[in-house]
Amino acid sequence: DAGVTQSPTHLIKTRGQQVTLRCSPKSGHDTVSWYQQALGQGPQFIFQYYEEEERQRGNFPDRFSGHQFPNYSSELNVNALLLGDSALYLCASSFDRGAYEQYFGPGTRLTVT
Amino acid sequence: AQTVTQSQPEMSVQEAETVTLSCTYDTSENNYYLFWYKQPPSRQMILVIRQEAYKQQNATENRFSVNFQKAAKSFSLKISDSQLGDTAMYFCAFMWGSQGNLIFGKGTKLSVKP
Numbered sequence: 001d002a003g004v005t006q007s008p009t010h011l012i013k014t015r016g017q018q019v020t021l022r023c024s025p026k027s028g029h030d031t032v033s034w035y036q037q038a039l040g041q042g043p044q045f046i047f048q049y050y051e052e053e054e055r056q057r058g059n060f061p062d063r064f065s066g067h068q069f070p071n072y073s074s075e076l077n078v079n080a081l082l083l084g085d086s087a088l089y090l091c092a093s094s095f096d097r098g099a100y101e102q103y104f105g106p107g108t109r110l111t112v113t
Numbered sequence: 114a115q116t117v118t119q120s121q122p123e124m125s126v127q128e129a130e131t132v133t134l135s136c137t138y139d140t141s142e143n144n145y146y147l148f149w150y151k152q153p154p155s156r157q158m159i160l161v162i163r164q165e166a167y168k169q170q171n172a173t174e175n176r177f178s179v180n181f182q183k184a185a186k187s188f189s190l191k192i193s194d195s196q197l198g199d200t201a202m203y204f205c206a207f208m209w210g211s212q213g214n215l216i217f218g219k220g221t222k223l224s225v226k227p
Contacts, residue, residue, distance in 0.1 A: 033214060033215075035215070040219075041219060041220075042117075042204050042206075042217030042218055042219050042220050043158070043204075043215070043217050044217075045214035045215065045216070048214060056213070056214055058214065088156060090158060092158075092215075100146060100208065101148075101160055101163060102160075102215060103160065104150075104157065104158035104159075105157075106155070106156060106157045107156050107157070107158075
């Protein structure tokens, strides 16, 4: 049973560029949440997708957007990258009508120079 | 707004001994869930233990147990018989409702020494 997978593992971008991160949920899960974890901090909630729509959103600007596909996989897009966007981006999946635990992927380390 | 506070940035324990990590939270909600996650240097966030607020009985998972004090809004994690593999960052997290987002504390870095 495959767990949550994320790609790429590492990414280096320049200020002003755009980036897309990808996540495949754990088998049987239909809900995907994205978190940003700055160095030395706890993860911060970005948004959650269910049934291909954004269901909840944290305190992040519109430069952060996402998408969920019919197979439940998800993308996180960040436009006009800032140095402060450098962080570990974590994807977590869960099952909407089942247990409420969120299972995390290994994360994508984004460095903005 | 809900907040989660972990007051111990770093802790260390000798192998085979017991250690307790502290967590307090603030909420006016009644239906919520509490979690402890472990993040080793490999950075994969792993669920250690969960507690439903409506349950009075403290959760236990093998060597891991919690002390849930609802009135005091306290949720501590006890690790018994500490092992070298327990070395990691430990995050306390709060979720309102069954499909909400997780709110994390800043973490406690635990080092288990041989």
